[in-house]
Amino acid sequence: MDKKITHKEPVNVLVVGVGGQGVIMVSKVLATICQEHGYQVKQSEVHGMAKRGGGVFSHVRFGEQVYSPTIPKGSVDVLLALEWAEALRWVNHIRPGEGTFISDTQHIVPPFACRNRKRGAEAGYARETSDQIISRVNKGFALDATTMARELGNERAANTVLLGLLSTTLEFSEDVWCDAISRFVPPKTVDVNLQAFEQGRAWAAMDHGTPEPVVHNDGPTPVVVGREEHEMSDFVQLDINPAWCKSCDICVKMCPERCLKLDDQLKAVLTDPDRCTGCRICEWLCPDLAITVHRTPEAARAAAQG
Amino acid sequence: MAKKKQSAETSGPKEFDVMSYLRRDLFPHFLCPGCGHGIALRALMWAAHELGLDKDKIAIVSGIGCSGRLGAYVDANTFHTTHGRPLAYATGLKLARPDLHVIVITGDGDCLAIGGNHLIHACRRNLDITCMMLNNEVYGMTGGQVSPTTSQDRYTTTTPTGNTEATFDSCKLAEAAGASFVGREVTVQTPTLKNLLKDAIDHKGFSFVEVISDCTEIYGRKNDLGNSPEMILSQKSQMRPDSYGGVIVDEPFRPNALPTGVLTRSDRAEYGETYRSTMASSKKGA
Ligand SMILES: Cc1ncc(C[n+]2csc(CCOP(=O)(O)OP(=O)(O)O)c2C)c(N)n1
Ligand code: SF4
Ligand code: SF4
Ligand code: SF4
Ligand SMILES: [Mg+2]
DSSP states (O other), X not given: OOOOOOOSSOEEEEEEEETTSOHHHHHHHHHHHHHHTTOEEEEEEEOTTGGGTOEEEEEEEEESOOOOSSXXXXXXXXXXXXXXXXXXXXXXXXXXXXXXXXXXXXXXXXXXXXXXXXXXXOOOOOOOOHHHHHTTSSEEEEEOHHHHHHHHTOGGGHHHHHHHHHHTTSSSOHHHHHHHHHHHSOGGGHHHHHHHHHHXXXXXXXXXXXXXXXXXXXXXXXXXXXXXXGGGGGGOEEEEOXXXXXXXXXXXXXXXXXXXXXXXXXXXXXXXXXXXXXXXXXXXXXXXXXXXXXXXXXXXXXXXXX | OTTOOOOHHHHSSSOOOGGGGBOGGGOSOSSOTTOTHHHHHHHHHHHHHHTTOOXXXXXXXXXXXXXXXXXXXXXXXXXXXXXXXXXXXXXXXXXXXXXXXXXXEEEHIIIIIITHHHHHHHHHHTOSOEEEEEEOSEETTTTXXXXXXXXXXXXXXXXXXXXXXXXXXXXXHHHHHTOSEEEEEETTSHHHHHHHHHHHHHSSSOEEEEEEXXXXXXXXXXXXXXXXXXXXXXXXXXXXXXXXXXXXXXXXXXXXXXXXXXXXXXXXXXXXXXXXXXXXXXXXXX
């Protein structure tokens, strides 16, 4: 291992993604390697909303001397993104004309991008294609790392595929990377992660066009993570008994989909049946027990027939 | 990942339908619009359903108050007793009929003011009864007089310049008096409240559950606490869920926040069993 300091000016790597993808693991591996090569390293991260699928990012800066722990806008040397929309969020932070862009093409649609949260409903999400983005940066890689990792047997190793790609842009040797990865991933997953790392390196060596972004779910349109139970929503039927409703407004204010209102008689009514996911919050909270949500096909059919 | 979504609801015994637990001919009930007592009633029925209790084996004993009136709406054995005394009636009933699930519905005034003595002795005795106390910080039924749980500075018809008396923490009271299960929850967390009530009913011994309810019409109006949606949400923000296993002891920003969840659980001897075995052996001896 040569421990020669080659960077007088700090090298800036920005790792971004959403909660649970392993952004922090990637930055820890990188920071450790840099430190073990005698560089001064500063790392800072924000993962406040990580548990809710919110954005996570981590700044890693290394060089002979690093002062600030955050990377100034426009001076990112490598942007490593584990999720496509997060990649786009940060693409303007890349050093113009010089930086490298690496991103998984996986889409994870955030809940707030779905105004209508029924399964299969349309969701707002970045429309830019990988070609459009790659053409805007000096050097860009967009790959379907998640599928590559899944084919190796563990989707969660997608971050290591990207690490493989990242390793080709920095000076550290392959052994150094493998050693660090083995120390940071859960012991049972060392093998699959090392394979994933190899795949990332191999992918970088190949010559290929960029794939179109792949939406990773089993339906034709994006489905929000963690809402599978609302598959049943096709069968939701809401029963509101106007004779019992006392116009307290609880259901109207508490419905997460905002699809209830008080009509001109001040009785609760469903304004937009397509938006109702059948979550039952209105049923639970109606103090007058005036709302019943039917959520199985049979129950919904029976309720619809009166 | 895709196919493990059969929720408890569909795989459980039968989907919960509150209607099958109500005396529907008495509806709409008499509570004011947005009164939290109605939400608590659903949670209690839901808990009974998930425990698979036989309606004929449920005995609801209630006191006097808007809270006490709830018993009348339940399609089970119900016993609407006198002000402050539901626990006394329940004690007799449970000793005579240990096969029944005896559940007391009471209010803060009913349980802590006129009925305070009955509460402490019920806790001390540890008979297998569940006591659900609906705390709306006021005597709702009689027009909004101050109660032992009224927060300081709050306006009621009997505290026109704001309450100057100190406030009871009913859960601490019950625990100190010996209740072997104590818990607290707000109505807006209905599924959590249901689970707490399930645990309480399931518990062998005296279980006390304080439900933070809202009296929108009287207490809310007098204190400018907003309408029902605002009231139930602000109640939640004033609580401190014990989700970190008690690791976070004090909240600097909300020093008065009350803890929610199961606050005490112990397996002290249940009085009914003690009583019956003592009687059996004394008969043998005679
Ligand atoms: C012996 C007796 N004293 C007084 C009353 C009048 N009274 C009826 S309900 C009530 C207070 C109820 O308050 P609480 O238990 O908090 O129930 P809430 O209505 O708030 O649910 C009182 C004092 C009574 N019915 N009987
Ligand atoms: S079930 Fe009720 S609260 Fe939930 S989305 Fe439908 S109307 Fe809204
Ligand atoms: S919560 Fe119930 S009583 Fe209140 S407005 Fe809605 S349906 Fe009516
Ligand atoms: S007076 Fe208060 S406690 Fe009684 S029904 Fe009305 S809102 Fe509920
Ligand atoms: Mg009261």
